[in-house]
Amino acid sequence: MPDYTRYYIAGAFLGGVVLTAAYNRRLTNSSDCNNSPDASKQQHKILAILSKINDLDTLKKTLVELESSLVRGEGAGDIKEGIEGCIGNTPLIRIKSLSEYTGCDILVKAEFLNGAGNSPKDRVALSIIEKAEEKGLLIPNSGDTIYEGTVGSTGISLAAICRARGYKAHICMPNDMAVEKSDILLKLGAEVERVKPAPIVDQKQFVNLARTRAAEHTASADKPGRGLFADQFETEANWRAHFTGTGPEIYEQTGGSLDAFVSGAGTGGTISGVALFLKSRLPAVKIILADPPGSGLFNRVKYGVMFDPKEKEGTRRRHQVDTIVEGIGINRITHNFDVGRELIDDAIRVNDDQAASMARWLVEHDGIFVGSSSAVNCVAATKLATQLGPGHRIVTLLCDSGARHLSKFWAQTKPVGGAENDVTLEQILNA
Ligand SMILES: Cc1ncc(COP(=O)(O)O)c(C=O)c1O
Numbered sequence: 001m002p003d004y005t006r007y008y009i010a011g012a013f014l015g016g017v018v019l020t021a022a023y024n025r026r027l028t029n030s031s032d033c034n035n036s037p038d039a040s041k042q043q044h045k046i047l048a049i050l051s052k053i054n055d056l057d058t059l060k061k062t063l064v065e066l067e068s069s070l071v072r073g074e075g076a077g078d079i080k081e082g083i084e085g086c087i088g089n090t091p092l093i094r095i096k097s098l099s100e101y102t103g104c105d106i107l108v109k110a111e112f113l114n115g116a117g118n119s120p121k122d123r124v125a126l127s128i129i130e131k132a133e134e135k136g137l138l139i140p141n142s143g144d145t146i147y148e149g150t151v152g153s154t155g156i157s158l159a160a161i162c163r164a165r166g167y168k169a170h171i172c173m174p175n176d177m178a179v180e181k182s183d184i185l186l187k188l189g190a191e192v193e194r195v196k197p198a199p200i201v202d203q204k205q206f207v208n209l210a211r212t213r214a215a216e217h218t219a220s221a222d223k224p225g226r227g228l229f230a231d232q233f234e235t236e237a238n239w240r241a242h243f244t245g246t247g248p249e250i251y252e253q254t255g256g257s258l259d260a261f262v263s264g265a266g267t268g269g270t271i272s273g274v275a276l277f278l279k280s281r282l283p284a285v286k287i288i289l290a291d292p293p294g295s296g297l298f299n300r301v302k303y304g305v306m307f308d309p310k311e312k313e314g315t316r317r318r319h320q321v322d323t324i325v326e327g328i329g330i331n332r333i334t335h336n337f338d339v340g341r342e343l344i345d346d347a348i349r350v351n352d353d354q355a356a357s358m359a360r361w362l363v364e365h366d367g368i369f370v371g372s373s374s375a376v377n378c379v380a381a382t383k384l385a386t387q388l389g390p391g392h393r394i395v396t397l398l399c400d401s402g403a404r405h406l407s408k409f410w411a412q413t414k415p416v417g418g419a420e421n422d423v424t425l426e427q428i429l430n431a
Contacts, residue, residue: 083164086115087122088245092253092395097365098382101425103390106381107258108398109250112370116164117157119400120246120270121150121232125157127241128230129165140166143224147214148172149207151266151327152181153400154232159188170217170227172210177326178408200332207233233267233334242273250274250395251281259388260286262348262381262396264328264373265297268337270397275343287340289347290380290396292355292372294322295329297337301347306333324352324409325372327399348380353431355379356413357423359402363416369402372409383429 080086091110098106114122129146132138138146145168146158155171162169171185175194185192193213198205203212210229217227232238250261261278263271275287291298296306323329333341359375362368377396385394402410 080115083116084126084161087126088114089249090114092250093398095362095366095368095378097361098378098385098425102382102385104385104388105393106378106385107254107393107395108374108378108381109246109253109395111246111397111399112374112401114157116160117153118404119153119157120242120397121154121157122161123241123245124232124238124267124269125154125161125230127237128158128232128235129161129167131235131237132228133165137226137228138165138167139225142166142226143168144226144228145170145214145217145223146228146230147210147217148230148232149205149210150232151177152185152404153327154230155190155192156181156184156188158230159185159190162190163188168225170210170213172206172213174206178405180404180407184404232269233336235336238267238269238336239273239276239339242270243277244273246270246397247274247277251278254393254395256282257393258282258285258395259392260288260381260384260394262288262290262377262384262394264290264292264376264380264399265337266328266330266373268330268334268340271344272336272338272340275340279343286345286384287343288380288384289344290328290376291347291349292323292325292329292376293349293351294331296331297329298347298349300333300341301344306331324412325350325355325376326405326409327371327373328376348383350376350379350383351431352412354428356409357428357431358382359410360413360416361423361425361428363402368398370398371400371402371405374398374400375409379428382425386429 090113093108093110095106095108111120112118114120116122117125129138132146138144146162147170148155148158149172150158152173155169155173159169159171169185169188169190170193171190172193172195173182173185174197176197177194182192182194193206193209195204195206195209200207202208211231214227214229217223217225250258258278261271261274263274265271271287271289278285279287289297289301291301300306330337355372355375358379359370359372362370362375362378374397377398381394381396385392388394
């Protein structure tokens with residue numbers, strides 16, 4: 001009998017013993033039942049692991065890991081390890097109204113269901129913190145503080161995860177963002193600085209200010225710990241979180257069957273990370289940027305020029321992005337956008353009226369209550385579907401809940417259930 005067969009048989013036998021022992025232990029503490037779907041999933045998992053064993057060392061190691069994971073109850077129930085365990089693996093939902101109208105599958109990844117800060121930024125914040133921990137740049141409960149410039153979502157994710165990991169958060173944000181976001185940050189115990197919107201050349205611009213504050217902290221003898229600038233616009237940890245998380249999840253959830261991915265870009269981390277992963281598996285998939293008013297990215301993708309020279313950042317001193325949409329649209333090329341820039345096939349411009357009407361449509365027809373960037377994504381996905389024609393499958397993201405946009409974006413939408421709720425999707429797309 002060949003060696004590997006003996007190991008397999010021994011492994012299967014020992015695995016059975018471990019499995020039985022672990023389940024007996026669990027059964028004494030709960031009403032769990034061995035023939036539940038969880039138990040059968042667990043048994044399949046064990047058999048799959050055992051079938052890969054072909055030497056004694058691997059066998060021993062696998063059995064030790066298996067036993068401790070069973071004792072912890074992993075896989076048998078669905079217990080997450082802390083709030084960080086509730087990040088990622090978000091559902092993919094088919095939006096019925098948009099799919100029926102277009103004859104395409106319009107699928108949305110429900111990123112607002114990420115558990116810590118309730119947006120895709122949870123993935124990024126966790127990735128930034130984990131990378132810094134790996135490099136020894138953060139020490140829990142030492143006073144170490146993460147500084148970030150954000151329109152809100154990344155700050156909320158960082159503030160929540162910082163609490164869970166023993167760090168402090170200091171968030172610099174423009175003062176024209178919905179007040180709900182700074183209120184949430186304050187309730188999470190973050191330090192919040194709301195500053196006047198300014199171009200990136202201004203040292204008081206919210207991202208520059210966060211970088212300066214982090215350096216000031218590190219240099220200060222009075223403050224405990226160090227300051228770490230999270231740097232979401234430029235850090236590799238951002239797009240990589242989507243390359244290893246959001247992208248593979250979309251691929252698996254669709255079984256690799258999709259024609260296009262649509263996304264807005266704030267830092268560009270989402271569109272780049274997802275594009276890099278999906279195009280490596282599905283070279284024909286189309287990557288489409290959804291861009292709000294005031295953003296230079298649409299022109300950059302369509303025509304190769306960022307914006308008209310008279311709009312160039314630094315040549316005028318007023319806030320350039322004039323839109324009720326928050327979180328997406330930018331007038332500079334960040335590293336996170338640049339990483340995937342060449343993979344973006346096309347761009348769709350979405351105006352504020354279209355975004356507001358789509359947000360209301362999604363509530364009226366699908367019971368889905370989301371914020372402005374999600375509405376922009378859905379307008380662009382629906383527009384793309386009408387261009388591609390029936391039978392295609394398009395994936396986009398629902399980034400955050402409408403609850404975070406009550407005072408600004410939702411304050412400007414027409415009343416749900418009101419007299420004007422007979423607007424058609426055709427009217428929305430042509431608004
Ligand atoms: C609500 C919301 N949606 C979308 C995005 C854009 O994501 P990305 O920064 O990955 O381009 C952001 C960015 O801050 C956001 O806050």
